[in-house]
Amino acid sequence: MRALGHLYDDVFQQLAQRENSSSLYLALMQVRQASLFHEWNQLAEAEASAQHARELVQRLKLPISTMLFISSWVQVRVAWALGNIDQAKQLLTQAAFDLATFPHPSAPELAHAGKRSAEIFSVRFALLQGQLEQAEHWEARRRLRFDDRLPSPLSRYDYLDYVTLARILLARGRLQRKPVALTEVLMLLDQLRTISVRRNLAGWFREIQILTALVMLAQGQTRQALFTLGPVLAQAEPEGYVRLFADEGEGMAHLLAQITPFTSASPDYIQLLQAALVPMPQAPAALSLPTSRQSLPDPLSPREQEVLQLVALGLSNQEIADRLVISLHTVKLHVKHLLAKLAVINRTQAVARARELHLL
Template sequence: MYLRQLQEGVEVLLQRETLPEAERDQLRQRVMILDAWKLAKKALSAGDMVQLNTIAGHLHPPELNDETLWQQFGLAPFAITWRMAGNFPPMISAIQKLRQRARLEQDHSQEVHMLWGLIAAQIALGQLQEASTCCQELQQLITSLHIPAPLVAYPSLFQAQLAYARNQLEVAQRAALEAIQKAAPFQYMDILMGAYEVLVHASIARGELSKALQVLNEMEGVNQAADIPLFQPWIEGLRSSLWLAQGNLASAADWAEHTPYRQEALTGSVYSREGTYLTLVHVDLAQQKYQQALQLLAALLESAEQVSRVGSMVSVLALQVAALQVLGSTQEALLVLARLLPLAEPEGYLRPFLDAGEPMQQVLQAWFCQEQEAVAPRLSTYAQTIFKAFASEQRQSEMETSASLISSGHPHALSPSTEPGLEPLTPREQEVLCLLAEGATNQEIAERLVISLTTVKKHVSSLFLKLAAENRTHAVARARELALL
């Protein structure tokens, strides 16, 4: 409605015979911008990437000699195309220029519109720290300017996405629910679908599968009512992820076999469907189709690398580590991990590692066994943080399993054979454990690690305690049982 009124106003002005030619040209350009904006919205709803590129190809990027509002409208078709293609660097560059002008003109209301696009791009590029800062600025502007819904919901959506990437699952769920509550009365689909996606993923990660199913069904109902094909691949991928979590591999495998998205990802992926492509990888891994998974990951990695989309690279590389490990290619997996850790550490990613599952945990253990002298201390600390997150999830899963067994009156709910959550080993303990497995004596370990004999004995005693082992042989055996070696 607003765009139609805006265009009618411009067309009325064009009918004035006394209008200077320069102003007439500017108004004609504005009409073209509005026409392109309407076509772009229609193509976006249909997920028509070809049409979006065609629209952008017939336009020139907005000039800085027009009003900020019209620069924003002029940027929109390009921003939509860049976002669909996952090509965010030019989008950030263009938005930063417009934001700078809005700031100079103290047009804070336009700055709000610039900021939400900027944050979405930063998250995709893996710039989580910058996105967090901008999100705080956006929230402050919205509060001070009393910006109405649905834009008021964007900070909650971004907080949910950032929290999930860092494995702050309760925060992610709470923020996603806030975004949904704020956007639902307006049926603002960009916010709604993004928030539903986070809420489903976070619920699955916490083992709340009934809740995940409820949210997913609600998401599908909202999308069916809006009739927007763009989000259908999201829903299909999320449902398949839920099937995997439920142990329903047959349904997930059937979907993966018949979906067109695999071929699409291999020949020309669409960024908005990346989550669906990654679900296909998880299904491949569950079916032990490791080479097929690696082929798809290679295509996705190439696409992300071409536009420096680090957020995507982190997710893809994490799954590459897992796929290589289950293939028995631990050394190759370690090489990929060595590339992944420096990319992910500055931004505090955790969830992509955890979503890669036990194979990632095994490769991390192998990484700790390597020589650590050349490794930056921050990377070692970061790897230990990831490993602790794995241990925490395992303890939580065991507690939920025990609670479920107790509530159902299972006779073995409190069986002493139930494996308690393992306290994570420190990097040095992992090194000592690897040398114990090689048969090294305490003196040999001290010499290899250049530490005192007393320190070695302390580490060995700590290993016995953590592994519930009675001696060195038992410790190595327990470590192998727990996939620590």
């Protein structure tokens, strides 16, 4: 990705020196650069590039409706990363309208590809909001199953379909507490992993491993999840991936809080990812997990519960040690474990998260 970023810079410099630059080529580069900026969490730059691409497509009436939609999708994800959920919803609605009304190219396969992209993006956004029912409607309409014999060769759009199905199964397993869905998603991910390795598709492989780690976490196999995620982090750091991890929300926060012994990625990189995490919305009432200690993948011990109560009172580590008649070192360990189990990065967030779970 670093090399790609330098390439885009060089391309824009070359285009700026030409009087008759291709507007289509320029718009394409703007869309691709916007996606790159978003992944690096350079959100202002991503928004500017995406908006520039949209303006070029609309002003020059370029016959690439999918380009218009992809630039809109970048804007949706930027709004989401900034916590502007209502704005993200409005942008996605507008993007779907643009795709439906914008003149399509003569090739019907491109129009069909654009429609598939729009549906997948809408499903992904619904899952980000914890709206499983909407995603399941898409699943039923597409008639996809975890044990399907995958098309050969697997196209990019086929991959997007099945990795989206994997996300639906993961959400079903977590939100509806259906262990069978978690078993199914691992079987599907195994198939996708085999294909990604055989074809040397590193981008697919990274996403598959991240989803595998999140499934393992949902199954209570936290250690295995950390072993799976650790190498992915180490490989992603030199390229600057941020949103790939940060957009996964609470499950990723829980893993990042414990990942240090399981990866060679630097502490600075892990902190960068933690700072970029977006808290996931609460699931709908009918699907929400029980608000009790047992809703945590790794429940608090009685001593950790005691320490949590004292943290909530604002006591320092030394004051907690004095109150419980234990060493300062032991208190620090308990606090560290608390932060990891609650998937937060500081004491203030721990107290807030504990109250959400009715632990206080």
